[in-house]
Every structure is written in C-alpha cells, then in structure tokens.
Amino acid sequence: MMQVKKSMGRLLPVALLLTLANTGCTLSRMVKQAKKQEITVQPNPLAASGEQVEFEMKATLPKKMLKDDYRYKIDVMYEAEGQKREHVGALNFDAGEYLYEDGKPTITKQLSFPYTPQKNRGVLLIQGTAIDKQKKERVKYTAEEQVAVGLNTTPLLMVRNNEFGYLPDTYKATAEGPxxxxxxxxxxxxxxxxxxxxxxxxxxxxxxxxxxxxxxxxxxxxxxxxxxxxxxxxxxxxxxxxxxxxxxxxxxxxxxxxxxxxxxxxxxxxxxxxxxxxxxxxxxxxxxxxxxxxxxxxxxxxxxxxxxxxxxxxxxxxxxxxxxxxxxxxYNRSRKSDYELYLLAKGIAAETVSADRLTEEELQYAATLTPLLAERRQLYEAAVKTTDKWPAYYNLGKVYTEMAHKDYRPKAKQALLAKAITNLNYASFRNPTAEVNYALASAHHLRGDKLEALQFYNYAIKLGGSEEMLHRIFSDKAALEIEIGQYDDAIESLTYSGDSYQTNMNLGLSYLLKENYEGAIRYYEKALELKPEDALAHYSLAIVGARQQNEGRMTIHLRRAIRQDRSFMEKALSDLEFSSYRGKPALLEATLR
Structure with missing residues (x-):
C-alpha cells in the first residue's frame, strides 16, 4: 500500500505540469489562430456624428478556434494623438453572443464613444484575449492591431438652429382676451x-x-x-x-x-x-x-x-x-406696477408672501424683470409651484436651456438639459402646439437624445403652425437626420424648410455625403448667394474639390474659407478629407496664404 502511495505522490506533480503545459499550449494555439480573424469596420475612416462617434464592427474567427473551458474576447480601443487611450467596448465570444456564418463564429456589434475635437486624429485598435475559464488568471494576448483611422468630421458640418425664446409678454394693463x-x-x-x-x-x-x-x-x-x-x-x-x-x-x-x-x-x-x-x-x-x-x-x-x-x-x-x-x-385682470410685481414675486419665491397675491400672468411677467438666470429660475419655479400652468413650465425649461448653454462642464450641461426637458414636457402636456414641441425637440437634440428629438419634431409638425415655424422645425429635423445618417430623409425634410441659408447648406452636405458632388456644389453656391463669403460654405466646397481631385476648386475655396475664419486653417491641416494633399503644394498654398 505504501508503495502505491509513493508512486501516486510522484505522479501528481507530473500530471499538474502536463495540465499546465496543455493549458498553455491551448491558449497559445488560440492566439496563433486569432491572426486569421477577420475584422471589418464601417465606416472607415470613423466619422463623428453629433455628440458621438458611432460605427459597426464585425469580427469573424477561424473555424474551431473556440474551445470548451476557454473563452475569447476582443477589446476595442481608440487612441487619439496626444490623448489617453479610450476603451470603447468588447466583443465577447461567449455562448449566445455570436452566430455562425459559413461555419465561422461571428459577432456584429454597434459601438460608439463620445466625440470631442481633441479626438479628430487617432486610430481604432483591437486586442484579442484568450482566457482559461477555470483559472481566469491564465490568459494570453494577441498583438494589438489597427483596424480603422479617425475621424472624418464632415458629417458635423451641418447647420443647426435649435433656438427658442421665452414666451412673448402678454401681460397688459387692459382686460385680457379669452x-x-x-x-x-x-x-x-x-x-x-x-x-x-x-x-x-x-x-x-x-x-x-x-x-x-x-x-x-x-x-x-x-x-x-x-x-x-x-x-x-x-x-x-x-x-x-x-x-x-x-x-x-x-x-x-x-x-x-x-x-x-x-x-x-x-x-x-x-x-x-x-x-x-x-x-x-x-x-x-x-x-x-x-x-x-x-x-x-x-x-x-x-x-x-x-x-x-x-x-x-x-x-x-x-x-x-x-x-x-x-x-x-x-377673464378680466388688472395690472400692478413693475416694482410691486417684482417684490411680490420675490416674496412668493421665498415663501414669505402668499401665492394668491399675484395671478399667473403677473408672476410670469415679474420673472422677465430680472436679467439674472438664477433669480429668473427661482421666479419661474415659483410660478410652476403656484399656478401649474404651461407658460411657467415652458419658460422654466427655457431658463434651464440657457443655463446649459453657458455651462462648460459636460455632466452639468446634461443635467441642466434634463431639467429643461422635464419642464418642457409638462408644458407640452398642457399646451400641445408646434412652438412648445419644437422647443422640446430642440432640448432633446441639444442633449443628444436623437430618437426622442425626432419624435417631437414630427409631433410639432403634425400640430401645425406658421410657415416660418414649420420651416424652422423641418430645418432642424433635417440636421438631425443628417447626424444619424438618414440623408434621403434629410433631403425630403428640406423640401419643406424654405429657401434659407440653413436649408441650402444642409442640402449641400446631404448630397456631399451621398457623393453627389454636382448637387452639393449647386446648393453650396446657393447658400453663398444668401450669405456671401461664408467660411463654412467655402470650406465645404473645398472638401468637394478634394474628393473630386480638383485642386483648383479645393485651393480657391479653402483659401477663401481661411480668409474669413482663421480657425479653418488648423482644421484643414488635420482634416482627413485633405489627407491625400498633405505636404503637397496645393494644400500648403491654400493654408499659408
């Protein structure tokens, strides 16, 4: 019996070593096979869209690469010049996460990361990891691989408005209408x-x-x-x-x-x-x-x-x-002096004066008497609390939107826009008009809530309004459709947006992104008729020239864009649209003169 035990004791380390060796060999084989994985990225170069960079990645592994008791994942990273590497996401080849195409494990996934101008030049990288499920600390990595470059910012060259004002003052000394x-x-x-x-x-x-x-x-x-x-x-x-x-x-x-x-x-x-x-x-x-x-x-x-x-x-x-x-x-109501209204409204906001001292319209009007956003917010909040009427909610939403415009902190800006949306929603429930729903759509648009913005643009149009208001709604709806890559829908919306500078610029961009360069030129030139020497229109025409390999057009319009706005010189030097001209006389001549 002792002899058997001694023999088993000698065999255990050997078995352990064989297991570890086998594990290492399996992980190594998986990493070696991963060299044959197929990765595609659309679009490539990556393109900025609104507040995000969105793309689709498809990964296909070799047949029989995946093994029981082992897993494989692909990490996706974006590295901009001079910036810290950003982890974008991962493709996990776990059960239920992939399909088979021609017998090969395949994942197609939509990925995105926040856009900032500092990320304009960079590369999209991937790295595979083979992992032992039983002992997760045992891993092997593939070499990093560049799969796309970025960023093409041409889709950001749309013209947006998204401006809505406070409600016009309707408070009058005479009796109010119905x-x-x-x-x-x-x-x-x-x-x-x-x-x-x-x-x-x-x-x-x-x-x-x-x-x-x-x-x-x-x-x-x-x-x-x-x-x-x-x-x-x-x-x-x-x-x-x-x-x-x-x-x-x-x-x-x-x-x-x-x-x-x-x-x-x-x-x-x-x-x-x-x-x-x-x-x-x-x-x-x-x-x-x-x-x-x-x-x-x-x-x-x-x-x-x-x-x-x-x-x-x-x-x-x-x-x-x-x-x-x-x-x-x-109803009939009478008017108090501005000074009295302001003091009473301040008292109502501080809860030292009874809310019934002012009517809804008087409290709303009092809020217009101060230029301070923080104070105006307090008065509109008091109006919301005491009247529960749509104008108070609408104007409070406008205040929060203005505060968001002035705040440079991304998280704070998002939080302020969320508050604006909440109040504009209440205004919309109580007063479903094109104007209110356009404001709500704009707040969603500014916050990056694209689906919600599109829904409210459509709802605003259905409610009807003045021709000028409908033109504004269709114009910004088209800008959103360009952002999400729906260029044909944008062109249709712009059919109803009038013949404005914004309409022609966005039609030009839609045709440019659809690679219909003659159509793009036609509308950019119409925009220049309405706004002569516009830097953005000239810059856009320079991009058209670069894509057509028309050095003359590119040079002339890029020079004119920079003459009107020097910031376009720096933009052109890093813009992927001009990458084939980098270091060549045509681009140097346009940017240095």
Whole structure:
C-alpha cells in the first residue's frame, strides 16, 4: 500500500505540469489562430456624428478556434494623438453572443464613444484575449492591431438652429382676451382623453377658479377625411358634458357659468388655410388650391386630393391638427406696477408672501424683470409651484436651456438639459402646439437624445403652425437626420424648410455625403448667394474639390474659407478629407496664404 502511495505522490506533480503545459499550449494555439480573424469596420475612416462617434464592427474567427473551458474576447480601443487611450467596448465570444456564418463564429456589434475635437486624429485598435475559464488568471494576448483611422468630421458640418425664446409678454394693463385650450381627438373619435397632448388637467383648474362668473365658448371641428358629418358637434358636446360634470364635483363658489357651443361647418376653406400656411412647396400648394377651388363634388375632390403629391404631407401633418375642439374662457385682470410685481414675486419665491397675491400672468411677467438666470429660475419655479400652468413650465425649461448653454462642464450641461426637458414636457402636456414641441425637440437634440428629438419634431409638425415655424422645425429635423445618417430623409425634410441659408447648406452636405458632388456644389453656391463669403460654405466646397481631385476648386475655396475664419486653417491641416494633399503644394498654398 505504501508503495502505491509513493508512486501516486510522484505522479501528481507530473500530471499538474502536463495540465499546465496543455493549458498553455491551448491558449497559445488560440492566439496563433486569432491572426486569421477577420475584422471589418464601417465606416472607415470613423466619422463623428453629433455628440458621438458611432460605427459597426464585425469580427469573424477561424473555424474551431473556440474551445470548451476557454473563452475569447476582443477589446476595442481608440487612441487619439496626444490623448489617453479610450476603451470603447468588447466583443465577447461567449455562448449566445455570436452566430455562425459559413461555419465561422461571428459577432456584429454597434459601438460608439463620445466625440470631442481633441479626438479628430487617432486610430481604432483591437486586442484579442484568450482566457482559461477555470483559472481566469491564465490568459494570453494577441498583438494589438489597427483596424480603422479617425475621424472624418464632415458629417458635423451641418447647420443647426435649435433656438427658442421665452414666451412673448402678454401681460397688459387692459382686460385680457379669452384663454384658449385646444383638445385633439383621434381619427373618427370624440371621446376626451387625458394622455399626451391633452389639456384636461388645465381645464380642471379653470373649473375650480374662485370667480363670480365664466363665459365659455366650445367650438368643435373635424378633418375632411373623417367619417360622418356630426363629429365636430359631438366633440363640442363631449367637452361641454365634461365641464358640467366636473363643475358639480369641483366647484364650491357657485359661480355663474355660461357655456355656448358651435361647430366649424364642413368646407374646404379650413384645409386651404392650413395648406397655405404649411411647409409644402409652392407648386404643391397651387395644385391643391386649384383642385379644391375647382368644380366637382366633395367626394370627387377628396379622391383627387389623394392622388396629389401633397397628400402624404396633408394626411400626416395637417389632418391630425383639424380633429379638435377649442375651449375659450373669458377673464378680466388688472395690472400692478413693475416694482410691486417684482417684490411680490420675490416674496412668493421665498415663501414669505402668499401665492394668491399675484395671478399667473403677473408672476410670469415679474420673472422677465430680472436679467439674472438664477433669480429668473427661482421666479419661474415659483410660478410652476403656484399656478401649474404651461407658460411657467415652458419658460422654466427655457431658463434651464440657457443655463446649459453657458455651462462648460459636460455632466452639468446634461443635467441642466434634463431639467429643461422635464419642464418642457409638462408644458407640452398642457399646451400641445408646434412652438412648445419644437422647443422640446430642440432640448432633446441639444442633449443628444436623437430618437426622442425626432419624435417631437414630427409631433410639432403634425400640430401645425406658421410657415416660418414649420420651416424652422423641418430645418432642424433635417440636421438631425443628417447626424444619424438618414440623408434621403434629410433631403425630403428640406423640401419643406424654405429657401434659407440653413436649408441650402444642409442640402449641400446631404448630397456631399451621398457623393453627389454636382448637387452639393449647386446648393453650396446657393447658400453663398444668401450669405456671401461664408467660411463654412467655402470650406465645404473645398472638401468637394478634394474628393473630386480638383485642386483648383479645393485651393480657391479653402483659401477663401481661411480668409474669413482663421480657425479653418488648423482644421484643414488635420482634416482627413485633405489627407491625400498633405505636404503637397496645393494644400500648403491654400493654408499659408
């Protein structure tokens, strides 16, 4: 027995050594096989898009490289010149994380990292790691490999606005006109609803107001494509019934309430008015006007309208805004002096003065009397707390947006924009207009919330508004679509954005990114007609020249861009668009003169 034990004791170290040797051999074989892995990156060079650099990486391993009890991963890093290396992500070849393509383990993954100008020149690196699952400290690494260069910043050359102001001051010494609340309905429906875009909570506040009397007018409307001819009347009646029922439950002042209802009779005039104020191209407006003012029955006109180029726009953006009922409530108020208003508002904000000393409009107006953002924020916060009305939320959202513009700290800026979005959301719930939702879309856009911004741009367009407002919305919506690589969608949006500098610049960029250089030149030159000697337009045309290998165009426009804005000289020297000209006379001549 002792002999057997001695023999086993001698064998154990040998077995351990064999196991370790086998582990080392397996890891080494995996690393050796990894030299045949296939890595593709799209786009390459990497391109900045808004606040992010987004790309797709596909990794395919050799057949039978993966082993039981072992795992393999690929770390992805970006190293900018003069900057600390940044870990972007990893592709983990674990069970359930990869698929087989032609019998080879494959992962396709979307990756991104934050953009800053300091990262304009750099390389994307990968490094594979083979790991023993049982003893995780046993690893072997592949050599680092460069798989892409960066960054192409041309997609950032779009023109954005995203500016929205405070609400115009409507506080007047004379009696104020009626307050109007809009209620929108689903197609062919007349029941009230309390979710996004409705004003029922605001209407409840009017019902509870302690006043002697209220004069209310409720007007119903419907879109031409809706079934039945009595929907407008049913919508007006639904709101009348709601008001009466809530009045019994919420009103304790026994005020006198006079409610009148009316409907907008069916005619094509309302549609023509909205088409006239829409962002449709002039020729499409003329086509719709000629059709609706021409001969034929309503049914024939509706059928003909569906065949026009403008119908998709009308169905998506105009008809939803015609399915509504308006509630008008008439109040009278008097005005206090600016100094008195300011002192009372400060007292309300500090909770040393009763909130009922000022009306909603008086408190809102008092906030405009101070230029200090911190103080203005306090007054609008007091207005939110005491009135719960949409103008207070909207203006508070504007204050937070202004504060974000002035803050240089990325995290603080994001936090301020988040607060702006919260308040603009509340404003949107209470007052669903194109202006409010454009502000909300812009705040999301500034924060980098691309999907949310796109949703609110579309919602703002559907609500309708002035032609100037719709042009602004479509222009910034197109800028966002360029950021996310939807160039065809951007071009379509720019069809409805008017003939502005921003429109032509972004059309030029869209065609440039689609490699339609003649189209890009056409629109950049139109932008220069509107804004002569614009540095960005000339710089963009220089990029077109570089891509076309047209040294003359590149040199002339780059020289003009730098003449107007010296910062473009430094940008050109690091821009990948001019990499093939680096060190050559054409680029030196353009940048040094």
């Amino acid at each position: 307050a109007t609340l809009a209620f929108f309905f689903d197609e062919n429906q007349y029941t009230t609803k309390s979710y996004l875009g409705e004003n029922l909570p605001v209407l409840d506040q009017y019902i509870m107001d302690n006043v002697e009397q209220q004069s209310i007018t409720i007007t119903g409307s419907q879109a031409p494509d809706e079934k039945g001819t009595d929907l407008a009347a049913k919508r007006a009646k639904a709101l009348t019934d709601y008001y009466r029922s809530k009045l019994k439950a919420l009103d304790y002042s026994n005020k006198k309430v006079d409610i009148k209802t009316s409907v907008i009779p069916h005619s094509w005039d309302a549609l023509l008015e909205k088409v006239g104020k829409s962002a449709l191209p002039k020729e499409q407006k003329q086509e719709v006007t000629a059709l609706l003012q021409g001969p034929g029955t309503d049914k024939e006109k509706q059928q003909a309208l569906q065949k026009t180029q403008a119908y998709d726009y009308i169905e998506q953006y105009i008809y939803p805004a015609m399915r509504y009922a308006n509630v008008e409530i008439d």
